[in-house]
Amino acid sequence: MSRAVVVVAAGSGTRLGIGTAKAFVPVAGRLMLARALEPLFTLTEPTLVVVVAPADRLDECRQVVASVAGAAVRYTAVVPGGADRHASVQAGLAVLPDPVEVVLVHDAARCLTPAHQFERVFDAVATTGDGVVPALPVVDTVKRVADDVVLETVDRSTLVGVQTPQGFPLAALRSAYAGSSRSETDDAGVLQAAGLTVRHVAGDADAFKITTAWDLARAESIVRARTEPVPARVRIGLGVDVHAFDDAVRCRVGLLDFPGEPGLSGHSDGDAVAHAVCDALLSAGGLGDIGGRFGTADPRYAGATGDVFVRGAVDLLAEAGLVPESVTVQVVGNRPRIGARRGEMQDVLAAVVGAPVAVSGTTTDGLGFTGRGEGLAAIATAVVRPA
Template structure:
């Protein structure tokens, strides 16, 4: 099934959570809970669009949390979760989705395999709920606090999200039962007599409801950080001209560098290093020289794209290091301007960027003054 969209419900006020800040905008590591949740769906290859449903009062919080993410424009929710979801579904009609995933913003640890299983069931034409079996002994409490009864847990499951549906069926169910307050989206389909199935969820896919849940999420995040390293290398020959562009900085020289774009050999190496760290191919696969639109293009666009890919995968650039190899021009006088340029393009702190210059002691093509080479490394933190 093609045309699968995701709706992330983030319009709630989180009254059980307490505090002045809705839980979906609380910090989880160095990002908002909502941002981590959104990145899980943005990184899934079968999800072609993600829309967040927000409270009208939270627009500034949303913009800060979602800055740089390739999300559809947000939609304002209603007074209830059910009304918020209905508005979100109606906002997708013109996009003609075949399937839709509906997910709680406060479940930031949803995994790709959970999403995979939900999508697989949607493709068979049924509604699906990810869930985990109840493993604890259940007791029924009486009004006086006594618990005289043990509840049979056979066949009991704890429902999670994303819940998945054929789009036309779920939006019609929402519109037919508008104004009712059912527990989740699957309950609407059950009222209509639709077939709902369970798929295996994950214990980590819990919902942040209380401050203790947020502390648990923070502990999980600390244990679930993965560091990756990528390397890049690029070469460009000299051509006629009076300056070279290195790290986005124009450096006066007796020659220019030849290339399909602006031939910024340093930014090209850095771009490949970042893409290598996240397994996203190389600069040529994203910006092929056979494509006329990249002729003469400024290479900061390439580096920015690589950084955006890291963000979409829920990651963060830890540091960037590039070594520029040439006899001339001298790199030292322009080093700080180059560092500043890279830091601004990548939107990272200056102390996370290193730019170095070296020679090959007049050996090889760089030693003969035929061109410039650059090698780079990138460290990326993935949550």
């Protein structure tokens, strides 16, 4: 067989706080190591599997491997790990036979990594001849700091979060490890330190690493969601938006233009109704808010119409496996009068949301900024459900 996977399972799991080697911690009733090994015995091509385990648990590890592999026993060995991950990987590489040309190094702590991620990395190494890592874009804002002082915001458009398995031509990785003068944070770092190229392919959200108790709970919830029938439950979200009037811009409310009425000020088109609907949808999906998702000062959204944000919220819900069920929005203000155009507004909003939208209007009897005619407010609720 020309390809292999080295599964590193020798970590102590100190940060997990369970008091045992991490790979032998149960995840929803099944050992983490067993879950990590399962996809390896479903790969399309024969693949050698080497497990690097704690020195005092080698027999237990062999039993786990045998229970997962069944009749398809294709692993070469269970070997003891070293003093750190660097040494453990070297121990795994050392026992691979000569026919192996491509090796993947995988952390057992990423026990929900799907089989297609292994195949994707294998294919990319075979195609490019370089090192390959799976990665996901960084979505959080990243800051560079010194002690407790924030120095600057780092451009996250060029950043990715790296996962495993990481794939390499075996000869190149062995040579890089043999010549390494210090430990790196991952195997790709060892290869790059030797002056070789590493590329990346798309990762998978399920390939996260179990490091803390929170990570373990997350993994268990994912497993149970896949294996236990759960009735579809709706989620409800709330959105509120307020904009002041601005005579210098056109009036756009609920995705409709109202000629002759004062417009609403804002970085985009100021459509308080559309923005409230967007926030309600995001709230229902637990996906944050319009400012966090689209940026209140992002130049890409300068003057953008409200449907851009509503469609964006619907797309984010779809990525989370959710779809809108219904939306209700109330417009609060003296003008523009929406009664005559309520049906039209409901139809155009529903077309973008992909679900029924009910619109109503009210005033505050002269009280507050809306009563004084200084601006417009909108309050929306959204109901979403699993797709």
